[in-house]
Amino acid sequence: MKKVELLAPAGNYEAMIGAFTAGADAVYLGGSAFGARAYADNFTEEEIIKGIHYAHMLGKKVYLTVNTLVKEKEFPLLYEFLLPFYINGLDGVIIQDVGVFQYIKKQFPGMELHVSTQMTITGVHGARLLKEEGAVRIVPARELSLNEIREIKQKVDIEIEAFIHGAMCYCYSGQCLFSSILGGRSGNRGRCAQPCRLPYQINKGEEQYPLSMKDMCTLTLIPELIQAGIDSFKIEGRMKKPEYAAGVTALYRKYIDLYYNNPKDYTVANEDIAYLKKLYIRSDIQEGYYHRHNGKDMITLKSPAYVGSDDELLQSIREQYLNHKPQISVDMSAVLLKNQPASMTLTYDNISVTVHGDIVQQALKQPLSKEKIKEQLSKSGNTVFIADDILLVADTDIFMPVSALNRLRRDAFEVLEKAIRAEYQRNMPVKLTDSKEKEVAKKKIDEREAAGKDAAEQLHVLVRTREQLEAAVKYNVSRIYVEGDLIDDAFLIWLKELQSRYKGELYLAFPHIVRKNCEAFTDMLYEALCSPLFRGALVRNLETISFLSEKKNSKPIVTDCNLYACNKEALSFYGNVADEVCLPLELNKHEYQEMFAEAEIRKTTFPQMSALVYGRIPMMITANCLKKTSDCCDKKPGYVTLTDRYRKEFPVYTNCSCCYNVIYNSVPLSLHKLFEEKKLLGNLDACRLDFTIESGKETAELINYFMGLYHKYKEPSYTEFTTGHLKRGVE
Numbered sequence: 166m167k168k169v170e171l172l173a174p175a176g177n178y179e180a181m182i183g184a185f186t187a188g189a190d191a192v193y194l195g196g197s198a199f200g201a202r203a204y205a206d207n208f209t210e211e212e213i214i215k216g217i218h219y220a221h222m223l224g225k226k227v228y229l230t231v232n233t234l235v236k237e238k239e240f241p242l243l244y245e246f247l248l249p250f251y252i253n254g255l256d257g258v259i260i261q262d263v264g265v266f267q268y269i270k271k272q273f274p275g276m277e278l279h280v281s282t283q284m285t286i287t288g289v290h291g292a293r294l295l296k297e298e299g300a301v302r303i304v305p306a307r308e309l310s311l312n313e314i315r316e317i318k319q320k321v322d323i324e325i326e327a328f329i330h331g332a333m334c335y336c337y338s339g340q341c342l343f344s345s346i347l348g349g350r351s352g353n354r355g356r357c358a359q360p361c362r363l364p365y366q367i368n369k370g371e372e373q374y375p376l377s378m379k380d381m382c383t384l385t386l387i388p389e390l391i392q393a394g395i396d397s398f399k400i401e402g403r404m405k406k407p408e409y410a411a412g413v414t415a416l417y418r419k420y421i422d423l424y425y426n427n428p429k430d431y432t433v434a435n436e437d438i439a440y441l442k443k444l445y446i447r448s449d450i451q452e453g454y455y456h457r458h459n460g461k462d463m464i465t466l467k468s469p470a471y472v473g474s475d476d477e478l479l480q481s482i483r484e485q486y487l488n489h490k491p492q493i494s495v496d497m498s499a500v501l502l503k504n505q506p507a508s509m510t511l512t513y514d515n516i517s518v519t520v521h522g523d524i525v526q527q528a529l530k531q532p533l534s535k536e537k538i539k540e541q542l543s544k545s546g547n548t549v550f551i552a553d554d555i556l557l558v559a560d561t562d563i564f565m566p567v568s569a570l571n572r573l574r575r576d577a578f579e580v581l582e583k584a585i586r587a588e589y590q591r592n593m594p595v596k597l598t599d600s601k602e603k604e605v606a607k608k609k610i611d612e613r614e615a616a617g618k619d620a621a622e623q624l625h626v627l628v629r630t631r632e633q634l635e636a637a638v639k640y641n642v643s644r645i646y647v648e649g650d651l652i653d654d655a656f657l658i659w660l661k662e663l664q665s666r667y668k669g670e671l672y673l674a675f676p677h678i679v680r681k682n683c684e685a686f687t688d689m690l691y692e693a694l695c696s697p698l699f700r701g702a703l704v705r706n707l708e709t710i711s712f713l714s715e716k717k718n719s720k721p722i723v724t725d726c727n728l729y730a731c732n733k734e735a736l737s738f739y740g741n742v743a744d745e746v747c748l749p750l751e752l753n754k755h756e757y758q759e760m761f762a763e764a765e766i767r768k769t770t771f772p773q774m775s776a777l778v779y780g781r782i783p784m785m786i787t788a789n790c791l792k793k794t795s796d797c798c799d800k801k802p803g804y805v806t807l808t809d810r811y812r813k814e815f816p817v818y819t820n821c822s823c824c825y826n827v828i829y830n831s832v833p834l835s836l837h838k839l840f841e842e843k844k845l846l847g848n849l850d851a852c853r854l855d856f857t858i859e860s861g862k863e864t865a866e867l868i869n870y871f872m873g874l875y876h877k878y879k880e881p882s883y884t885e886f887t888t889g890h891l892k893r894g895v896e
Contacts, residue, residue: 188418254589264735331401632861753894780855
């Protein structure tokens with residue numbers, strides 16, 4: 166039986182050493198850039214290379230986090246950043262950005278590609294798509310049940326890495342813009358300010374912490390997790406102390422081994438749970454989503470603060486795991502025959518090396534005893550090796566200076582270390598360069614903007630109520646996206662009648678999250694999509710893209726702004742699976758210009774581009790439900806209100822078809838100023854308005870206002886809005 170990998174966090178070099186000493190099979194770590202923990206200590210280039218070599222000496226692995234969204238201008242930095250680690254045998258890269266995924270696949274052949282939980286993979290379809298693209302491993306959404314993970318493993322031949330311990334996000338990872346929009350610190354760029362740990366009121370009730378999850382602990386679930394076929398158990402905690410990483414790793418190592426040694430008698434001691442609770446946890450622990458979809462008892466309602474660590478326990482862990490390094494045993498044999506060069510052979514696994522030293526002399530006075538020779542040769546110094554048993558062939562009347570024996574041993578260890586490194590090292594890759602020039606494209610873009618090109622008079626509208634839909638039809642906007650929640654037999658009959666008055670296109674908007682629990686619903690949506698009513702589909706996840714592909718869908722696909730296309734590689738990827746991309750909300754206007762320049766060069770391979778110019782931004786997509794948390798769940802879709810400490814109100818839509826919440830911003834995004842400057846508009850294929858809580862009348866007024874902007878600019882009647890990241894962008 167292939168044993169599950171125990172994967173530990175390493176926030177710095179000391180934490181890596183502690184994790185390996187405590188029994189980790191692999192560590193994941195971040196470098197100076199492109200990692201989702203920008204505020205961790207992280208590793209220097211030299212430390213990562215040193216760590217890779219050290220891990221390989223121990224027969225262990227190192228995975229590097231490149232799990233942020235990467236902007237177009239940063240790609241040259243990405244190549245230089247990864248190159249030394251690739252050459253030195255880095256075992257794998259954990260990736261969020263589909264563009265980064267495609268880039269590394271091309272530029273660094275043979276590198277294992279691991280899909281980050283930030284890609285929000287929630288089922289078989291998404292996993293299958295990424296395997297076909299070259300992924301070796303996926304880290305699915307933390308919210309998946311054990312049955313869902315088991316199904317992925319059974320139907321897709323791909324490694325699965327799953328979280329087993331540590332802090333948990335309230336939002337589906339990769340679907341959170343809360344910190345980004347409110348404070349400019351993007352979780353997609355590794356700088357989350359954790360607004361989920363702040364107090365809020367649900368429907369003006371008691372102020373609590375309804376978005377703060379308890380920490381995960383799955384010691385009691387180890388047998389089930391192993392039997393489900395999970396390949397790697399991942400511990401969260403790169404921002405935490407080395408003692409935490411080592412202590413948690415040691416305990417999970419103990420229980421993983423306990424299961425394999427005696428699966429029938431697997432039990433978890435109460436004192437070990439108490440041990441974990443002394444290691445810096447958030448208020449209390451729970452078992453995650455493996456056996457539940459959501460629940461009030463998963464939330465730290467009263468306080469999100471960490472319980473203090475036990476200093477005595479931390480010191481004990483430091484002494485046990487951090488104050489010395491693990492060593493590996495090697496077989497050593499030495500031949501010391503007089504008047505011949507001394508020789509030493511070291512064997513580790515299937516690698517054997519032999520070195521020669523000084524000429525062995527005949528003893529003139531006191532000869533070297535075999536015991537003295539073995540004593541000198543067994544010293545390991547600062548190396549990772551240790552020779553437990555030495556086979557020595559030596560004459561009885563010989564002499565060598567102690568310094569010569571030490572040099573023979575050091576040389577042998579050095580040659581063995583180089584031989585082990587050579588097993589993992591890669592050749593310099595051939596860098597693939599893009600010969601296309603951007604200057605010509607940039608000139609064309611500037612000319613279009615100066616002329617005020619009107620291609621963006623294509624106004625698209627997303628609606629989630631009948632009243633909003635009627636308003637959009639009244640103004641004959643060029644395209645209407647209809648939220649899937651509206652679809653049932655009665656609505657489709659009504660829609661068919663309404664369509665006789667509408668000259669534009671109807672597109673069906675699929676759910677933000679698609680999981681096993683809503684298979685029947687998505688099948689019903691697909692049937693509706695196949696009808697003559699709908700021209701195409703709006704998709705919000707890789708799961709739906711793959712689902713539609715497997716269904717042989719022939720209708721146009723538009724990807725929503727949460728399927729982040731921040732660079733040309735991502736645009737190329739989506740160009741192969743979709744006809745249009747709604748650009749992400751975290752780019753500023755200069756970064757949009759980069760995208761347009763690339764699009765001008767690659768007209769035949771890039772999809773069309775649209776942008777959201779009005780609407781409340783989805784700040785979080787969550788499996789937990791605020792209605793359920795506040796004990797008012799009526800299993801009916803609708804809105805609740807989340808109020809923060811500044812009395813800002815965030816509408817929260819409870820989607821009961823697929824059982825998730827969408828937390829929207831307290832004010833709408835409004836980019837009406839673009840119409841005054843004529844910037845960007847000339848390069849967009851369409852502008853989009855998203856409606857959520859607006860009445861039919863408000864919807865009509867807003868559509869009328871934005872339609873009028875194409876011909877004459879005027880200020881809006883509303884005063885509360887945000888311009889998002891169009892000017893400032895994110896770091």
